[in-house]
Amino acid sequence: MKKRTRPTVSVSIPLVLMIITFICSPAFSGTYHVSTSGSDLTGNGSSGNPWATITHALDNVPDDNSTILVKPGTYNGRVRLRGTFDNHATVKSETPYLARLRHTSVVVTCYYGQGITLEGFDIAHAGPGAGALVIQIQDLIGEPGGDDYVSDIVIKNNVLHDSYNNDILKINNGAGNVTVSGNMFYNQTGSDEHIDINSATDVIVEDNLFFNDFEGSGRTNNNDTSSFIVIKDSNGNYDSNLGSQRITVRRNIFFNWQGSTGSNFVLIGEDGKDYYEARDVLAENNLMLGNSSNVMRASFGVKGAANIIFRSNTVVGDLPSLAYAMRLNTEGSNLPCDNIYFYNNIWSDPTGTMGAENPSRPDDFSDTPSGETDYFEIDNNLYFNGADVIPESSSEMVNYTDDVSGVIADPLLPENSSPVIPRWDEAQQIFADGSGTIRQVFEQMVALYAVPADGSAVLGAADISNAPFDDILGDLRPTGDSECDMGAFQKTSSDTLAGDFDRDGDVDGYDLAILCDDPLLLAASIFAENFGSF
Numbered sequence: 082m083k084k085r086t087r088p089t090v091s092v093s094i095p096l097v098l099m100i101i102t103f104i105c106s107p108a109f110s111g112t113y114h115v116s117t118s119g120s121d122l123t124g125n126g127s128s129g130n131p132w133a134t135i136t137h138a139l140d141n142v143p144d145d146n147s148t149i150l151v152k153p154g155t156y157n158g159r160v161r162l163r164g165t166f167d168n169h170a171t172v173k174s175e176t177p178y179l180a181r182l183r184h185t186s187v188v189v190t191c192y193y194g195q196g197i198t199l200e201g202f203d204i205a206h207a208g209p210g211a212g213a214l215v216i217q218i219q220d221l222i223g224e225p226g227g228d229d230y231v232s233d234i235v236i237k238n239n240v241l242h243d244s245y246n247n248d249i250l251k252i253n254n255g256a257g258n259v260t261v262s263g264n265m266f267y268n269q270t271g272s273d274e275h276i277d278i279n280s281a282t283d284v285i286v287e288d289n290l291f292f293n294d295f296e297g298s299g300r301t302n303n304n305d306t307s308s309f310i311v312i313k314d315s316n317g318n319y320d321s322n323l324g325s326q327r328i329t330v331r332r333n334i335f336f337n338w339q340g341s342t343g344s345n346f347v348l349i350g351e352d353g354k355d356y357y358e359a360r361d362v363l364a365e366n367n368l369m370l371g372n373s374s375n376v377m378r379a380s381f382g383v384k385g386a387a388n389i390i391f392r393s394n395t396v397v398g399d400l401p402s403l404a405y406a407m408r409l410n411t412e413g414s415n416l417p418c419d420n421i422y423f424y425n426n427i428w429s430d431p432t433g434t435m436g437a438e439n440p441s442r443p444d445d446f447s448d449t450p451s452g453e454t455d456y457f458e459i460d461n462n463l464y465f466n467g468a469d470v471i472p473e474s475s476s477e478m479v480n481y482t483d484d485v486s487g488v489i490a491d492p493l494l495p496e497n498s499s500p501v502i503p504r505w506d507e508a509q510q511i512f513a514d515g516s517g518t519i520r521q522v523f524e525q526m527v528a529l530y531a532v533p534a535d536g537s538a539v540l541g542a543a544d545i546s547n548a549p550f551d552d553i554l555g556d557l558r559p560t561g562d563s564e565c566d567m568g569a570f571q572k573t574s575s576d577t578l579a580g581d582f583d584r585d586g587d588v589d590g591y592d593l594a595i596l597c598d599d600p601l602l603l604a605a606s607i608f609a610e611n612f613g614s615f
Contacts, residue, residue, distance in 0.1 A: 125163020371400025
């Protein structure tokens, strides 16, 4: 945001707080209650006389930024997130993770919803034999992808686990403006995913943990599950989207691979269609740990997709894989991959076995067949393969030697072969690593595995022009030369001025405008700089 030189403006803290409250928040809100002992027939949604189901609550609360608090207990049957809430409605477990949603089919559906947040639940299939999917968000309102499409849906701070049939979360058929934030995912079933983003637009997947732990759920690990996240379009012109578009995967942690040798932590494109299955995808600030003995295809894959940026990610550990860093290819009727970019990433296998699990080609940095990618860039990344050299092959389009600004050095990251698998312990009401919240699990894993030691070659080595605004913890990165770090974690981020969202060295009304994403507050800031006062 470009700003003019302006006179000093004195704005009191109470006035700032008043502006935030007035601009960023609706004027009114109500709180309503759901309980296993409530009634949809005689209840009125009060704490003393609650309703029995979330669906009924959403059908009856006003559009006033309402909050529906769900008391602890197990709620069996389908939950329908429906209704149009211009001022948003939040459905929240009163005590995080102690309200359990279970069903023998899709547990939560959102086919007719707008402006709804689902927060703080333990959500899973009831057990073996369940119907497909744990949560499905798709557009069934009139013309898919039309003006009234399913949108502004937030899935936040939930433990999402143990699908016994298909994906855990499916976002498809024209849905848009969906945020998946701060959740824990584990244990899908078969050749399916934790998240399947399929013909959707404007989806943000951020601050989540993805892993599998079938044994911890008393299930058999068949090594047959698909990628943790797939972004694609299977249905062509069925809805108004041709290819998933504007998808962001940022600040997530992926680890404990138990899937098939043909899958990835993140895969873009999958079904061999004759159009770009995904476009305009950004994957940044993710931590990908190689701590499992199970072999995967590659940490990141693209099939028949375009305009993909993979930047400031940390991929570290043994990571048994057929290719360590990436697979760019086509299948079926795919168009060649196009405009694929790799910047400021760390690829570090301290064991020296980068891609050694492919018997026909025992060392592989990438699997990128000639002619299957039209254009790529790989610039300013770090490569480390322990005591061994970085593998390269003339048969691959992408090699580490294509990176003329690349760094070959030990990033000095902590050893990560045996992390605690931090699944939710329902009986003890705590996560297995001792954390009380998903965010605590996340921050502890970042501290344990993402922070380079002093003297690391990644420190101050990023190309700032291709670096994200923040790091894996959401802390701002510095903007000066030789200050921004490669990889997901910014070691000097604590030196950045808190609240300086436009990164100009001060905290003022412009930063409040960014915080609230509000043009009225921006206008007030411009008024203040020109006329000296609000």
